[in-house]
Amino acid sequence: MARIKDVAAQAGVSVATVSRVLNNNPSVTEETRNRVHDAMAALNYRPNAVARSLRTEATRTLGLIIGDILNPFFAELARAVEDEAREAGYTVIIGNADERADQQDHYVRTLLEQRVDGLLICPTAEVTPLVEEVSLGERPLVFLDRTLSGVEVPSVRADGSTAIAELVAHLRALGHRRIAFVSGPSTLSTGRERTEAFLRAAAEHGLEVPETYVRVGDFRAVSGQRITSELLDLPEPPQAIFLGDNLMALGALDEVRERGLEIPGDVALASFDDVPWFNHVQPRITAISQPTAELGRRAVRVILDVLSGRAAESVVLPATLVVRESCGESGTWKEDGS
Amino acid sequence: MARIKDVAAQAGVSVATVSRVLNNNPSVTEETRNRVHDAMAALNYRPNAVARSLRTEATRTLGLIIGDILNPFFAELARAVEDEAREAGYTVIIGNADERADQQDHYVRTLLEQRVDGLLICPTAEVTPLVEEVSLGERPLVFLDRTLSGVEVPSVRADGSTAIAELVAHLRALGHRRIAFVSGPSTLSTGRERTEAFLRAAAEHGLEVPETYVRVGDFRAVSGQRITSELLDLPEPPQAIFLGDNLMALGALDEVRERGLEIPGDVALASFDDVPWFNHVQPRITAISQPTAELGRRAVRVILDVLSGRAAESVVLPATLVVRESCGESGTWKEDGS
DNA sequence: TACCCTCATGTAACCGATTACATGGAGGTC
């Protein structure tokens, strides 16, 4: 493979001049520039980004660690991150942590060794020593979608409080009084905050929420299914179940269907995370929609801010309620555009 | 950030010894090894993969270029590629070509500059000069899911012929005689071969397929919707529509629903690419399922074979028909496990 | 004691770029 030295020889100039052409340094004559370009074309030259990175101490690469690319929420996030990064001239390396702390750490380590310029992490529930250590400033780091309590890192996420209050009001208006909530792990902001918002809204509507109605899942489908099963087996099962993410909603849907129950007649369902297929099932699933793509794009901008020496400001964007049919029919819904 | 030199100084050895410890060279004394490990821990040393790659001319990184990570088929493919690569000690960089040749080329160029050890490409319809050039052997290259006519590159893909024949038989058994097929671009194996298999199967069942029933889409939802609309507007619309991938099926589903038509009563639908949500819509969509994850894993193994000097053998795995309800009810179906 | 072998470790070249600094030719001024 041709190196800069070969191009220089072919063009009859020094390697410095070729490097200047590569980096669009204006102090190269038009004529020399052309000769160099011709030489590059003739030799089919491809600059070696590895060598460049070693010298410049910058890889123009970002690392992104997500729960699982098979989860449509993370897929959309990843897509947005990649789009925004590409526009800024960066490449993204994605790691699937699979909601496991050890695999998350594997990718953190690998990406740091690869010297990514910045790291975007959707952290798992557990605060690992490695993540804590990196949060001290080893590399620019931004938490995406979730924050970890006790770890000071700029974050980009959605706030669902208002939307959750709207959802509770919606359920209440449809006559549901016994509402259960399946949250994510309490160490994650997405678990803790959503639970608090739910309980607050329920209290405001004078709804009593027994402890058995507030459950903790792990953001995976099986836990949604298991917990739904347990809820439906209660002596007094809930009239509505609100799932903390789309995968647990999928599990809940399966469980309800397996039991031959009707939605929303026998039990109403709602979910955090609006994903495309919610709009294609019968009945369509009422959900709280996060500005997913925007979260991804903003996260990249925050990292780029840090990289260019600006201060990093955390970003919180509002989530919105998208009313469909899975909680019941009513004349009061808003129409959903899609 | 600590360098190997710092570790060497701290441990009172030379950089060569530290390097030997890093690479598990057995000729280092137990005692020295421990001293070096202690020094690494004390300095929080992280080996610089960029420097290592420059010297060893290997990055232990693979490039994967897919149509779009938002397409569940590609997401599953990417996930499998990443899992298999990780197990072999490789990192994967994913690029979304968005079914656009220019963006595909952007990633091919970028990944080559990053010196990925191998490239897995799900090629877009157009054979670009760049891809052709790379196919000549610049880097190990494997085509995934699709092949390009006229480009000699090992490939890993599914063969749907048998499953398509089964699908046509299934449709025929349910009484459908007018069957339309929406294929992908004819320059792609996934377009060409599926069309041929469909026409052959139709002929075997004595079905006449007018030209207006064989359409070419672009593997995106809008084209599925548009073509479905055109098909339904024909003086003699088809009784069943078979879509060449899951996104076009999504578009078709939307179009049928918008017109208030019943599936399968007014029109039957079937799709290539089985994706999870096909099993959660009403009626559940009959589809041809590819061994997606296996395709991804095998592709990585083929690339690793090439990297270790072994001969690369193309892999073709069979796709299978998964009968559900979107083509009609009948006592003769096979049950689908999920 | 002389010689050789083994083996843990050290020295230094190298990978392919970037870039601070050096160089020297062209052109301007007096």
Next chain:
DNA sequence: GACCTCCATGTAATCGGTTACATGAGGGTA
């Protein structure tokens, strides 16, 4: 013509590892 300035280009150090080869201590043998 002497001198200065400007600027296009060249020279060589550098980034942080790996590794071929050198080295020298220690042990075995005659």
